[in-house]
Amino acid sequence: xxxxxxxTGSDRATxxxxxxxVAHRRLLFTVAYExxxxxxxxxxxLQETWLRWVEVDAAxxxxxxxxxxxxxxxxxxxxxxSMKRRREEYVGSWLPEPLVTTPDVAADVELAESxxxxxxxxxxxxxPTERAVYVLREAFGIGYDEIAAAVGKTSAAVHQIAHRxxxxxxxxxxxxxxxxxxxxxxxxxxxxxxxxRDLQGMLDVLAPDVVAISDGGGIKQATPRPIMSADKVARFxxxxxxKNGVALSVEPTTVNGSAAxxxxxxxxxxxxxxxxxxxxxITGLYYVRNPHKLSHIESETPLTLR
Numbered sequence: 001x002x003x004x005x006x007x008t009g010s011d012r013a014t015x016x017x018x019x020x021x022v023a024h025r026r027l028l029f030t031v032a033y034e035x036x037x038x039x040x041x042x043x044x045x046l047q048e049t050w051l052r053w054v055e056v057d058a059a060x061x062x063x064x065x066x067x068x069x070x071x072x073x074x075x076x077x078x079x080x081x082s083m084k085r086r087r088e089e090y091v092g093s094w095l096p097e098p099l100v101t102t103p104d105v106a107a108d109v110e111l112a113e114s115x116x117x118x119x120x121x122x123x124x125x126x127x128p129t130e131r132a133v134y135v136l137r138e139a140f141g142i143g144y145d146e147i148a149a150a151v152g153k154t155s156a157a158v159h160q161i162a163h164r165x166x167x168x169x170x171x172x173x174x175x176x177x178x179x180x181x182x183x184x185x186x187x188x189x190x191x192x193x194x195x196x197r198d199l200q201g202m203l204d205v206l207a208p209d210v211v212a213i214s215d216g217g218g219i220k221q222a223t224p225r226p227i228m229s230a231d232k233v234a235r236f237x238x239x240x241x242x243k244n245g246v247a248l249s250v251e252p253t254t255v256n257g258s259a260a261x262x263x264x265x266x267x268x269x270x271x272x273x274x275x276x277x278x279x280x281x282i283t284g285l286y287y288v289r290n291p292h293k294l295s296h297i298e299s300e301t302p303l304t305l306r
Contacts, residue, residue: 031076
């Protein structure tokens with residue numbers, strides 16, 4: 001029997017680097033996703049992070065987790081800045097890419113809120129650097145010095161950016177005033193109203209000032225602008241999804257840590273509706289129809305803040 005060749009130091013280093021990367025992959029993906037709002041782009045960022053990580057001499061790294069977060073943040077920032085023009089040229093309203101999440105995400109209130117569609121939309125109004133600082137500080141609790149190293153700013157500057165971003169987000173973010181069970185009840189009431197074409201039942205669960213945003217990406221039909229008010233939203237949803245005698249089925253799911261619905265028309269996935277519930281009524285409807293954003297709907301995506 002031939003004796004297998006001994007592994008070289010380089011091989012061992014690659015194996016160790018791989019093990020370290022895999023151990024933190026869920027965290028790194030969550031960081032990239034919260035910064036970008038796109039799972040596809042987050043996957044690309046992780047690939048870029050990996051390529052840079054395997055070139056690092058681990059002997060000079062005191063904290064692999066912090067180092068990997070730093071690489072991921074820099075790569076996500078680069079991508080976020082390059083995505084600005086792509087977002088400006090996007091056809092119609094833009095919504096984050098929805099993720100079907102594991103039960104532990106919904107159970108973790110802090111995590112569920114940080115990846116909620118409503119908050120992700122608010123984060124879109126920040127500059128790339130503000131978003132990176134806000135996400136790293138508020139969601140992941142990373143220290144100012146570490147954030148400064150990741151975004152290429154001084155610690156004092158990061159303090160100012162964090163304060164500005166926090167004030168901006170707090171003025172715009174929805175207030176979570178219901179339990180997960182109450183939110184699920186509101187979504188279930190909406191589902192029943194949709195399946196039975198019950199306009200009044202839908203009006204009963206929608207807040208008077210509800211806002212509905214649909215994202216077709218120029219591929220599927222969607223409203224070019226948000227629809228506001230319960231009456232307009234209810235008529236749009238019931239009328240738009242029941243016209244031409246289509247066979248509609250609505251399945252409960254969990255998207256970005258919250259109760260949501262997957263809609264199938266004539267047996268094919270048409271889109272996902274995520275919702276924001278406040279005071280037991282739905283204040284936000286986010287209907288993602290762009291097929292390029294539905295690739296993470298077939299299986300659960302694990303996320304973590306730690």
